[in-house]
Amino acid sequence: xxxxxxxxxxxxxxxxxxxxxxxMAEIEAGEGAAGNISIYVGWPxxxxxxxxxxxxxxxxxAAPALAGGVVVVTGSGRRLxxxxxxPESALAVVSIAAGGRSGTLHTSSxxxxxxxxxxxxxHLAVHDDLVGRTGTNFHAVIHAQPRHLTYLSHVPAYGxxxxxxxxxxxxxxxxxxxxxxxxxxxxxxxxxxxxxxxATAASMRAHRVVVWSKHGxxxxxxxxxxxxxxxxxxxxxxAVYEYMxxxxxxxAERLTDDEMRAVARAFDVVTERI
Numbered sequence: 001x002x003x004x005x006x007x008x009x010x011x012x013x014x015x016x017x018x019x020x021x022x023x024m025a026e027i028e029a030g031e032g033a034a035g036n037i038s039i040y041v042g043w044p045x046x047x048x049x050x051x052x053x054x055x056x057x058x059x060x061x062a063a064p065a066l067a068g069g070v071v072v073v074t075g076s077g078r079r080l081x082x083x084x085x086x087p088e089s090a091l092a093v094v095s096i097a098a099g100g101r102s103g104t105l106h107t108s109s110x111x112x113x114x115x116x117x118x119x120x121x122x123h124l125a126v127h128d129d130l131v132g133r134t135g136t137n138f139h140a141v142i143h144a145q146p147r148h149l150t151y152l153s154h155v156p157a158y159g160x161x162x163x164x165x166x167x168x169x170x171x172x173x174x175x176x177x178x179x180x181x182x183x184x185x186x187x188x189x190x191x192x193x194x195x196x197x198x199a200t201a202a203s204m205r206a207h208r209v210v211v212w213s214k215h216g217x218x219x220x221x222x223x224x225x226x227x228x229x230x231x232x233x234x235x236x237x238x239a240v241y242e243y244m245x246x247x248x249x250x251x252a253e254r255l256t257d258d259e260m261r262a263v264a265r266a267f268d269v270v271t272e273r274i
Contacts, residue, residue: 001222002137007043010050013072017091018084020142020225021074025081027233029146035080035216036117038073039225040066040127042137047093051106057094060121061197064100065132071096073123075113080144092116100128118192119143125201126220133205136222144232145216148239153185153213161185164211165273170254171241173263178234180264180271184210191215209235 008016017037024030047070071094074083078090088108094116096103105116117123123141130139152158158167165182169175184207189196200218203210209219209231217235221227245252255263260274 014087016225020229021080021083029144030080035144038123040139042069057105063128066096067100122197140225146236168238182273
């Protein structure tokens with residue numbers, strides 16, 4: 001889908017990024033400077049007053065579907081919890097040039113980072129793939145490090161995507177309703193590597209949340225930053241229940257397959273995960 005007119009202005013977009021960062025900190029998914037957020041915006045926005053400094057930028061991966069639009073992205077080493085209080089210090093606006101191989105980096109004099117997030121290549125690749133395939137004029141991506149999801153990704157059995165989903169989707173009706181395509185699970189790849197970038201873009205074609213094993217998760221939304229944050233929260237809540245059950249010795253009854261199917265039918269949710 002696309003965002004309809006009247007389009008959100010820059011202040012609203014920055015506020016939404018700040019709210020997403022705040023929520024990740026609240027659920028302990030963004031310790032220190034961990035995590036990053038970006039949004040693609042396909043309509044004109046006036047960012048010159050708040051981000052007046054500019055310099056040429058070569059993109060780490062070609063993003064032709066984003067040409068003519070902008071990507072607002074967190075700076076490397078900035079804390080997600082601090083974005084809301086001072087977005088100019090933590091964010092940059094990248095206007096994407098024709099062809100999608102270069103752009104212009106727009107920042108503020110209050111900028112407190114040398115470069116944008118180290119996961120910039122994965123953010124760009126996911127935006128470009130989703131925008132290119134769907135034509136949406138807005139797309140949000142969040143990387144965070146929620147504790148229980150990250151812990152489970154260290155347990156070998158949970159590296160199997162089918163097993164992982166079977167175990168996590170059984171705890172609350174809300175999980176299957178909000179993550180009907182389930183959660184993607186990728187093996188460990190070196191952060192910011194081309195291998196991680198390619199695997200993430202491919203997995204996010206089918207999923208709204210993807211686990212980076214031993215590293216964290218990535219979530220996306222074509223509606224809002226907070227919707228992407230919600231998806232991480234739903235997945236992390238399921239992981240908390242799963243962890244609690246492991247610690248308790250597997251004593252919980254959990255939702256049965258029939259109960260999960262009944263929920264899906266009642267809310268017209270199409271899913272292949274049950």
